[in-house]
Amino acid sequence: EVQVLESGGGLVQPGGSLRLSCVASGFTVSTYAMSWVRQAPGKGLEWVSGISGRGGITYYADSVKGRFTISRDNSKNTLHLQMSSLRAEDTAVYYCAKDYVSFSGWFDYWGQGTLVTVSS
């Protein structure tokens, strides 16, 4: 059974850092594109960052480029999102999502999300 499970969210001060993790089961993260999608409280979905399958090409939304880094640990079948210089507007539930094919945005599996709160 395919599953993704996020962790690492929490309360962090503005300017701080946090690393999110997404453990996958039922498939190999290195062979599928994966993305992080966030949702601020009461707001819509926002794509944050993605990484392609075998090539490992990374993509970032303009709002996080230069502050966030997506990576994966193939040995642990895990996706990460390293977030730095965090701002209040980064407060959101962060979802990890598996892409059905390449970097298509066809997210067929989602985790339940992890909440990141940026506040002093």
Add this chain to the structure above:
Amino acid sequence: SSELTQDPAVSVALGQTVRITCQGDSLRNSYATWYQQKPGQAPVLVIYGKNNRPTGIPDRFSGSSSGNTASLTITGAQAEDEADYYCNSRDSSGNHLIFGGGTKLTVL
């Protein structure tokens, strides 16, 4: 532009047909993908590609496209279809994914 525009809210009578639309320049060259999200839950993929439904999605859900507008049609809406619906696509550069602002569907 790199935006997808959706109507904030749409309502439909139980058993009737409703169309939810998504507009954007990127849709001239790529299909929209559609997601359903219920309160407190993660989004669920309902339509991808030209008009494909993942396993488990009822056939009352269908997708179509014309010019810069994509549509999600629910034929015979059920009470359980009440949810937020989001479209997405790759932008014109191909290096970003973009979501529409979402449409809140109310089934009366």
